[in-house]
Amino acid sequence: MADERFEPKIIAFLCNWCSYRAADLAGTARIKYEPNIRMLRVMCSGRVDPSFVLKAFALGADGVMIAGCHPGECHYLEQNYKTMRRFSMLKHTLQAMGMEDDRVRLQWASAAEGVLLAGAINEMIEQVRALGPLDWPKNWSENGNIEEAIEQLVEEHAEAMEVPV
Amino acid sequence: MAERVGVYICHCGSNIAGKVDVEDVSQWAGEELDNVVISRDYEFMCSSLGQELIEDDIKNEGLTRVVVGACSPHLHERTFRKACSNAGLNPYLCQMASLREQVSWVTEDEALATAKSKAMISGAVERVQLHEELEPTEVPVNPHSLVVGGGIAGIQTALELANSGNPVILVEREPSIGGHMAQFDKTFPTLDCSACILTPNMSDVSSHPNITLLSYSEVEEVTGFVGNFHVRIRKKARYVIEEDCTGCGICIEKCPKSVIDEVFEAGIGYRKSIYRPFPQAVPKYPVLDAETCIYFEKGTCKACEKFCPTNAIDFEQKDTFIDIDVGNIILATGYDTFDSRKIPQYGYGRLANVFTSLEFERLCNAAGPTNGHIVLRDGVTTPKSVAIIHCVGSRDTRFNAHCSAVCCMSALKFGHLVIEKTGAEVHSFYTDMRPSFKDYEEFYNRLLEEGMHFTRGRVAEVTEAALQPGEEGKLIIQVEDTLIGRQRRIPVDMVILMTALEPKPDAREVGLKFGISCSMAGWFTERHPKLDPVATMTDGIFIAGACQGPKDIPASVSQGAAAAARVLGMIMKGAVEIEPIVATIHEERCSGCRICNTLCPFNAIDYLEDKMVSVINQALCKGCGTCVAACPAQAITGAHYSNEQIFAEIEGLLFDVVQGNGAKPVVEEPEAVPA
Numbered sequence: 082m083a084d085e086r087f088e089p090k091i092i093a094f095l096c097n098w099c100s101y102r103a104a105d106l107a108g109t110a111r112i113k114y115e116p117n118i119r120m121l122r123v124m125c126s127g128r129v130d131p132s133f134v135l136k137a138f139a140l141g142a143d144g145v146m147i148a149g150c151h152p153g154e155c156h157y158l159e160q161n162y163k164t165m166r167r168f169s170m171l172k173h174t175l176q177a178m179g180m181e182d183d184r185v186r187l188q189w190a191s192a193a194e195g196v197l198l199a200g201a202i203n204e205m206i207e208q209v210r211a212l213g214p215l216d217w218p219k220n221w222s223e224n225g226n227i228e229e230a231i232e233q234l235v236e237e238h239a240e241a242m243e244v245p246v
Numbered sequence: 247m248a249e250r251v252g253v254y255i256c257h258c259g260s261n262i263a264g265k266v267d268v269e270d271v272s273q274w275a276g277e278e279l280d281n282v283v284i285s286r287d288y289e290f291m292c293s294s295l296g297q298e299l300i301e302d303d304i305k306n307e308g309l310t311r312v313v314v315g316a317c318s319p320h321l322h323e324r325t326f327r328k329a330c331s332n333a334g335l336n337p338y339l340c341q342m343a344s345l346r347e348q349v350s351w352v353t354e355d356e357a358l359a360t361a362k363s364k365a366m367i368s369g370a371v372e373r374v375q376l377h378e379e380l381e382p383t384e385v386p387v388n389p390h391s392l393v394v395g396g397g398i399a400g401i402q403t404a405l406e407l408a409n410s411g412n413p414v415i416l417v418e419r420e421p422s423i424g425g426h427m428a429q430f431d432k433t434f435p436t437l438d439c440s441a442c443i444l445t446p447n448m449s450d451v452s453s454h455p456n457i458t459l460l461s462y463s464e465v466e467e468v469t470g471f472v473g474n475f476h477v478r479i480r481k482k483a484r485y486v487i488e489e490d491c492t493g494c495g496i497c498i499e500k501c502p503k504s505v506i507d508e509v510f511e512a513g514i515g516y517r518k519s520i521y522r523p524f525p526q527a528v529p530k531y532p533v534l535d536a537e538t539c540i541y542f543e544k545g546t547c548k549a550c551e552k553f554c555p556t557n558a559i560d561f562e563q564k565d566t567f568i569d570i571d572v573g574n575i576i577l578a579t580g581y582d583t584f585d586s587r588k589i590p591q592y593g594y595g596r597l598a599n600v601f602t603s604l605e606f607e608r609l610c611n612a613a614g615p616t617n618g619h620i621v622l623r624d625g626v627t628t629p630k631s632v633a634i635i636h637c638v639g640s641r642d643t644r645f646n647a648h649c650s651a652v653c654c655m656s657a658l659k660f661g662h663l664v665i666e667k668t669g670a671e672v673h674s675f676y677t678d679m680r681p682s683f684k685d686y687e688e689f690y691n692r693l694l695e696e697g698m699h700f701t702r703g704r705v706a707e708v709t710e711a712a713l714q715p716g717e718e719g720k721l722i723i724q725v726e727d728t729l730i731g732r733q734r735r736i737p738v739d740m741v742i743l744m745t746a747l748e749p750k751p752d753a754r755e756v757g758l759k760f761g762i763s764c765s766m767a768g769w770f771t772e773r774h775p776k777l778d779p780v781a782t783m784t785d786g787i788f789i790a791g792a793c794q795g796p797k798d799i800p801a802s803v804s805q806g807a808a809a810a811a812r813v814l815g816m817i818m819k820g821a822v823e824i825e826p827i828v829a830t831i832h833e834e835r836c837s838g839c840r841i842c843n844t845l846c847p848f849n850a851i852d853y854l855e856d857k858m859v860s861v862i863n864q865a866l867c868k869g870c871g872t873c874v875a876a877c878p879a880q881a882i883t884g885a886h887y888s889n890e891q892i893f894a895e896i897e898g899l900l901f902d903v904v905q906g907n908g909a910k911p912v913v914e915e916p917e918a919v920p921a
Binding site: 090092098099101102104105107108109111112113114116119120121122123124125127128129130131132133136137140141142150151153154155156157158159160163167191192193199 | 318319320344346347348349351352353354355358359361362365366369754758761763764765766771783784827845847848868869870871872874875876884887889892893895896897899900902903904
């Protein structure tokens with residue numbers, strides 16, 4: 082079974098007002114995308130605590146998408162700007178842990194952009210498929226000494242941990 | 247005590263069942279998922295029989311939680327919440343999984359669709375067990391309403407509400423209400439005189455005891471929430487004391503300064519520095535334009551003040567602010583027209599006798615600068631041939647993808663007016679003729695009979711470079727007639743560009759002010775494109791007229807009346823339920839760091855100096871949850887979207903992964919990690 086195609090599991094957080102409606106529209110318009118994505122609804126992308134993303138990875142997700150309204154179109158006026166800031170911080174942290182950039186994605190999609198969202202989902206699934214499984218929980222459980230593993234990570238990724246100026 | 251969860255999988259006819267093995271999902275949920283005591287599949291869960299199924303199970307089987315795998319919660323969440331509460335279960339103990347929009351309609355493979363459905367049901371089951379009972383709060387609705395924009399849609403809304411006995415504040419940015427309709431000469435297809443049908447409604451507005459008209463005013467700030475908005479309005483200085491002004495117009499007569507009227511006369515007529523846009527303007531008080539006034543420029547003149555019989559001119563007047571409280575707000579802010587200079591090959595602004603549709607409206611209008619004589623830019627020559635170019639800036643992906651909806655009919659109206667007033671030859675260059683409503687097609691047939699020429703094709707160029715005999719001194723239309731597949735050159739005296747309807751340039755800004763969103767183009771977004779066209783995603787904010795999308799007068803009036811009916815419904819009910827999905831700060835965990843304070847765009851978070859903690863005003867909280875995510879002490883919980891609920895849902899969604907890789911113990915037992 083070695084040549085069986087890897088099917089990644091991707092968790093997506095969709096805001097209630099734009100991106101979840103984009104997903105609704107993709108459905109209504111019967112736009113097909115791959116089934117590797119599992120979606121959760123939050124009221125606003127600003128609700129996505131970075132720990133949600135870490136939790137998803139810790140439980141075995143191979144990628145996480147955060148989707149919200151376009152900048153300037155947030156139902157809560159400006160909360161997606163906070164998502165944007167938080168996302169760059171999260172990405173930096175994940176880089177420090179040695180994670181590939183393509184495993185997390187911030188996607189803007191208005192309620193009218195079902196096609197765009199479906200396209201972004203397919204693209205992300207393809208990218209994560211190319212990266213292969215993340216298998217975070219397995220890695221942790223296999224490595225008995227967690228503290229040592231963290232030390233090792235710090236050394237391995239010293240460069241990524243430098244705070245960009 | 248373990249919860250008793252009921253799972254219901256909807257077939258939705260074949261919409262879900264055609265792709266997902268619903269029996270398998272239902273059976274699997276009943277056997278494999280913890281605490282699921284009943285799992286059923288049913289043909290149409292949203293039918294009354296489907297709802298009764300849930301109600302009976304709650305009553306007879308003692309269900310404490312309900313999961314419905316059906317369509318998007320945006321469609322039927324309310325239905326199933328209501329079914330729960332009918333059976334005595336708190337409606338917020340119900341969770342939906344969108345098996346139709348997110349699985350069956352978007353997935354090719356049946357086996358994979360079934361597997362994904364299981365994951366989604368698993369997520370919902372895990373989540374719903376952590377749901378808490380929530381009670382919506384009821385707040386009273388202030389019977390006062392605010393209408394923003396005094397075009398025909400806003401006028402209609404204001405009159406409907408005022409006639410029902412409720413007070414209305416109508417705010418208009420320009421010196422007079424009337425909007426674009428006041429600029430038009432005739433209306434299609436009946437050829438009613440636009441002013442004759444509009445001005446009676448305008449004077450009704452001005453004399454109505456229930457309407458407070460604030461013209462030359464703009465909304466500055468909106469706070470509060472449905473039923474209880476607080477609005478600050480800037481009343482711009484018009485340098486005329488309204489209480490003293492009789493509207494006699496002597497000031498206008500005596501003002502020595504004439505300037506081009508770019509707004510009402512579309513740039514082809516003049517007005518004075520102190521002016522009323524048009525004679526029937528409502529209110530009747532003039533506005534002094536400080537930017538062009540000689541006194542403001544040079545410090546002397548004051549002719550208006552000298553001649554005013556009631557001393558109503560006040561050069562010291564400043565902008566004032568008016569604070570009002572209203573229950574509902576209707577936005578009827580209208581549209582703008584496309585700037586034809588963006589298509590240089592049509593020559594607008596370069597070739598004198600190329601006019602925009604708005605300019606032509608003024609040219610035709612008996613009250614306009616030419617007293618209704620259709621003449622060339624020189625002001626005297628009557629054209630012998632006129633070309634009307636459709637879709638200028640519409641249906642053109644470089645500018646606006648949309649169809650502007652009114653231009654075909656306006657073009658036919660123009661054709662009729664030109665033929666009637668001048669007897670000139672009229673050529674229409676159209677993309678598709680779209681006379682799509684009542685009596686419109688008949689009007690098109692009438693113009694065919696009247697001898698208007700129709701050429702199907704997009705005009706490539708309007709040029710004055712004559713190539714053939716008969717073209718000298720003319721504007722030549724270069725076009726491909728797509729019905730005969732040939733290039734043609736048609737010389738004419740006058741060209742009218744049917745400019746696109748566009749969103750107001752500040753629509754996005756206005757939307758933000760009122761907390762509603764725009765489409766990518768800038769039209770305000772309605773709550774549902776078909777079934778809820780006048781409400782918005784923000785409760786208590788409604789939209790009417792062309793600010794929602796291009797539409798003609800009858801459609802704007804209908805929407806204005808519809809918005810009024812929706813508002814009246816709220817007023818008559820007297821109270822409105824507010825979603826209990828709000829955030830709460832737990833004082834004992836709050837360190838008073840105030841990180842959350844600045845994150846809230848609704849100013850719902852206050853800092854208590856004495857207690858040194860922050861608190862959330864739940865009436866102002868809209869439940870976005872951004873502060874919840876930001877609190878470093880996790881002192882804030884977001885109702886219905888708590889960390890625990892979301893973690894549980896993630897775990898449920900990844901049930902197959904969690905089971906497969908032995909990860910569960912690592913994340914579930916933090917106490918196992920050595921201290």
